[in-house]
Amino acid sequence: MAASLRIQSEFTNDQDTNALELQSSETVTRVVERADSGEVDARSGAEDWPGLVKRIQDGDEAGMEDLYRLFARGIRSHFWRQLGLQDVDDKVHDTFLIVVQAILRGDLREPDRLMGFVRTVVRRQLAAHIDQRVHGRKNQLHLDVATRVSDRRLNPEQHTAFHEKVGLMLETLTQLPDRDTEILTRYYLHEETQRHICAEMHLTAIQFRLLKSRAKARFGALGKRKLRHKILVPPFSRITAG
Amino acid sequence: MNPCFNRHFPHGVWEEYAMGALSEKDCKPLEEHLLICSTCRDLLSEADEFIQVAKVALALPAPEVGEGQLLMTDLAE
Numbered sequence: 400m401a402a403s404l405r406i407q408s409e410f411t412n413d414q415d416t417n418a419l420e421l422q423s424s425e426t427v428t429r430v431v432e433r434a435d436s437g438e439v440d441a442r443s444g445a446e447d448w449p450g451l452v453k454r455i456q457d458g459d460e461a462g463m464e465d466l467y468r469l470f471a472r473g474i475r476s477h478f479w480r481q482l483g484l485q486d487v488d489d490k491v492h493d494t495f496l497i498v499v500q501a502i503l504r505g506d507l508r509e510p511d512r513l514m515g516f517v518r519t520v521v522r523r524q525l526a527a528h529i530d531q532r533v534h535g536r537k538n539q540l541h542l543d544v545a546t547r548v549s550d551r552r553l554n555p556e557q558h559t560a561f562h563e564k565v566g567l568m569l570e571t572l573t574q575l576p577d578r579d580t581e582i583l584t585r586y587y588l589h590e591e592t593q594r595h596i597c598a599e600m601h602l603t604a605i606q607f608r609l610l611k612s613r614a615k616a617r618f619g620a621l622g623k624r625k626l627r628h629k630i631l632v633p634p635f636s637r638i639t640a641g
Numbered sequence: 642m643n644p645c646f647n648r649h650f651p652h653g654v655w656e657e658y659a660m661g662a663l664s665e666k667d668c669k670p671l672e673e674h675l676l677i678c679s680t681c682r683d684l685l686s687e688a689d690e691f692i693q694v695a696k697v698a699l700a701l702p703a704p705e706v707g708e709g710q711l712l713m714t715d716l717a718e
Binding site: 469470472473474476477480514515517518521561564565567568569572580583584587588590592593608615618 | 653660661662669672673674675676677678679682685689690691692693694695696697698699700701
């Protein structure tokens with residue numbers, strides 16, 4: 400009964416909704432441009448979600464700006480991590496628009512749960528994007544099933560930095576006992592669970608964590624040492640030496 | 642869970658998250674926190690990178706001492 404009332408209400412308010420969405424879309428674009436051009440202070444009004452939701456419902460553009468400043472980087476980061484760089488700005492804008500429109504329509508029943516609501520919208524956007532891309536790729540003749548949906552690519556500088564780190568990791572591994580390397584291999588490469596590794600190798604959870612920390616500490620220390628060396632040795636001397 | 646800017650999840654948690662080792666229920670508060678916390682986003686980014694580096698390095702044949710640098714050059718090429 401409640402559902403049918405809601406559907407009826409949505410149907411009769413269809414025109415109002417369209418007007419609201421058009422208006423909020425323009426407002427959101429304006430807010431995003433203003434927020435992007437200014438200094439980002441993600442802490443303003445952070446602790447008071449109901450207050451922030453109320454301000455947005457009251458049409459306060461500063462409230463929308465606060466919402467955008469609070470969430471834009473996190474949303475962008477989530478999309479980037481999952482999808483790579485392509486279309487991220489559009490996705491952030493779309494997500495923000497959906498959230499604002501839902502707040503204006505009163506769809507956010509529990510303002511305290513604003514973070515959870517934003518997360519849900521982000522996940523739906525992500526799922527829709529992945530679904531779209533997977534279907535698009537089905538038409539390709541040589542579909543590589545191992546190819547990730549992400550478009551993330553490393554630029555040459557990042558590529559070099561990454562391989563330097565792999566080199567450091569290899570050096571770190573030579574300094575570890577075989578047993579430690581086996582544990583790291585099982586965990587990071589074969590993605591065996593901590594519980595499984597501990598059971599098979601007779602380790603406690605504390606020993607497992609200590610071992611991982613030790614490997615990371617060695618990796619970090621070696622990296623710092625190499626970095627110091629790089630700073631001390633002028634780049635030209637390295638080129639001429641080669 | 643209330644939004645919290647000053648309390649952060651430890652690195653180990655982000656590593657488990659990055660490894661996909663956490664349940665949906667456990668991921669929820671983490672992902673909500675990530676939306677508003679740049680410190681934890683950095684921790685996750687570090688964990689992501691460490692895991693990628695470890696995967697590549699561990700997949701290679703074990704080098705002798707001092708060979709890591711040489712293998713790195715081969716990889717970069």
